[in-house]
Amino acid sequence: MEPWEFQMKVRLFLMVIFSLSVSTIRSLTRQLKEQLKIKKKGRFSAASIQLSRRGCFVLVALGNDIKVIENAHHVNIKPDFERYYKTNGQTLLKTFEDWEPGRVISCAACGRQWGMEMVYKEIALLPILAIENFAMETPEGRKLAKKWKDVEFTVEEFNFTTYCNNKFPGMFD
Numbered sequence: 001m002e003p004w005e006f007q008m009k010v011r012l013f014l015m016v017i018f019s020l021s022v023s024t025i026r027s028l029t030r031q032l033k034e035q036l037k038i039k040k041k042g043r044f045s046a047a048s049i050q051l052s053r054r055g056c057f058v059l060v061a062l063g064n065d066i067k068v069i070e071n072a073h074h075v076n077i078k079p080d081f082e083r084y085y086k087t088n089g090q091t092l093l094k095t096f097e098d099w100e101p102g103r104v105i106s107c108a109a110c111g112r113q114w115g116m117e118m119v120y121k122e123i124a125l126l127p128i129l130a131i132e133n134f135a136m137e138t139p140e141g142r143k144l145a146k147k148w149k150d151v152e153f154t155v156e157e158f159n160f161t162t163y164c165n166n167k168f169p170g171m172f173d
Contacts, residue, residue, distance in 0.1 A: 043152040050137040053084075054144075055110040057135060060084045063151075066129070067158035070098075073118060074148050074155060075126040077163055084108055085127065087117060124163060 049063030065078040087103040094101060102117030105127050115128045131151060136143045138152065145151050 040152055041154050044138050046153045046155065048139055049151075049153050051134045052137060053107050053110065053112065054133050054135050055107060055112045058084075058109065059137075060134075063136075063153045064156070066155050068148075068155045069118075069120065069126075069158040071157075073099075073128050074131065075118070075120075075128055075158060077126070077158070077166075079167070081127060085114060121160060124160070124167070 044063070046063035046066070050059050051061040051063065051066070052059045061076050061078055061081060065076050065081070066074055067077050068074050084107070085105040086108045087105055089104040098121055100119045100122075102119055102125065104113060104116050106113045112133060113130075114133045115130045118126050118128050120126055131145045131148050136145065136151065143152070148155065
């Protein structure tokens with residue numbers, strides 16, 4: 001074998017090894033990030049989390065009061081949550097498949113905006129909350145999150161049937 005031919009084979013071999021190692025590293029990194037994300041989500045139980053107003057730090061909900069609709073809208077299903085907020089503004093005239101946007105909601109005490117109401121399936125009026133307006137009291141102290149994906153507890157999926165049975169008992173008998 002000629003020296004130049006040998007060098008060409010070595011270079012080709014090194015290029016193949018390098019490309020495999022880069023793809024393997026990327027794959028492992030992606031898997032590790034996913035595992036960390038799952039571990040972070042389950043760090044605390046939802047019942048151990050308390051949500052308080054970020055401006056006035058009054059407890060308004062527990063983590064298990066929060067449910068997620070369609071993996072996008074985080075709502076509070078606590079029956080007496082309405083006393084903590086006031087509504088203002090016009091409703092948008094836009095409708096979506098299962099829901100319609102409602103009015104803006106804000107803290108009843110300090111006026112800080114929290115999110116908006118939604119009319120879900122033309123029956124349920126639910127407050128959609130933006131987590132950046134709340135502080136989370138965890139067993140390890142107060143934590144802040146900018147997005148719902150950053151919270152350290154699992155948010156359960158909203159069950160419309162259960163909600164209706166709790167909100168309107170005897171209606172479906």
